Amino acid sequence: AKAGVVKTIEQPIHKPKVIRWILAGFLLIAILFAIFLRISLQGPQTIQISGAVENPYGFPDNDFRLETVSRKMDYRGVLMDYQGYPLINIIQYAEPDTDADTLSIEATDGYAFLISFEEFQSNPNILLVQQGQGKNASFDVVGPESSKAWVRNVSQFSVIKSEGLSIISP
Numbered sequence: 001a002k003a004g005v006v007k008t009i010e011q012p013i014h015k016p017k018v019i020r021w022i023l024a025g026f027l028l029i030a031i032l033f034a035i036f037l038r039i040s041l042q043g044p045q046t047i048q049i050s051g052a053v054e055n056p057y058g059f060p061d062n063d064f065r066l067e068t069v070s071r072k073m074d075y076r077g078v079l080m081d082y083q084g085y086p087l088i089n090i091i092q093y094a095e096p097d098t099d100a101d102t103l104s105i106e107a108t109d110g111y112a113f114l115i116s117f118e119e120f121q122s123n124p125n126i127l128l129v130q131q132g133q134g135k136n137a138s139f140d141v142v143g144p145e146s147s148k149a150w151v152r153n154v155s156q157f158s159v160i161k162s163e164g165l166s167i168i169s170p
Contacts, residue, residue, distance in 0.1 A: 047128075047139055051104070051159035054095035059128075066090065071125050073143055075150065082142050084127035088120060096159045104158040105141050105151045113149045114160075128154070 046058035070083045091103065096117075103120055106112045120126060125143035132138060141151045 045135075045137070047154050048156045049091065049094040049159075050156065052097040052100045052161045053159050054097070056094060059090055061093075069127070071127060071143065073125055075142070076147060082127055082129050084129035084142065086124065087126045087128050087141065087143075088124070090128060091120070091157065091159065094159065097161060099161045100159045101162050102160040104156075104160055105149065105154060106156040106158065107151050108138075108153040108155045111151060113146075113151055115144055115149055119145060 046060065048056070048058055050056040066085050066089055068083050068085055070081060072079060072081050074080075101117045103115045103117065104112055105115065115126075123143060123145065126141065127143050129140045129142050130137055131140060138152070139154045141149065141154055144150065
């Protein structure tokens with residue numbers, strides 16, 4: 001072999017096919033996860049306003065025209081300019097019951113937050129902001145005092161009449 005009379009043939013190293021299948025599986029999972037995120041982050045075409053109201057409807061409604069307003073707000077230390085629909089006008093169009101005192105904001109991912117009518121009616125900065133256009137549109141609530149009430153991808157508003165909690169002792 002040293003004299004060159006006999007040539008040694010190097011055997012190619014074959015990577016196990018298992019690694020290729022594992023990588024293909026990870027790639028497939030990543031693609032499916034990206035599709036899932038795209039679908040789940042996409043908001044509904046209309047937001048349902050229901051609960052203790054006389055006129056439940058879906059926003060945006062062709063019969064209900066509402067102008068957008070612009071507000072500068074501080075969100076976690078960052079001053080931003082938001083343009084959206086005053087949430088008070090959207091809820092008032094549904095004609096909430098006089099006994100109603102809470103608004104439930106629900107997102108497409110299941111997150112929900114309650115806002116009292118007191119804050120809701122006294123804070124003109126609570127807006128419903130549209131992100132995107134057409135099929136890619138989603139709506140966010142911005143402006144409440146609690147940053148936890150800034151809800152993305154809103155799917156429903158429910159007007160609620162709170163009742164006292166009765167405790168029965170044994």
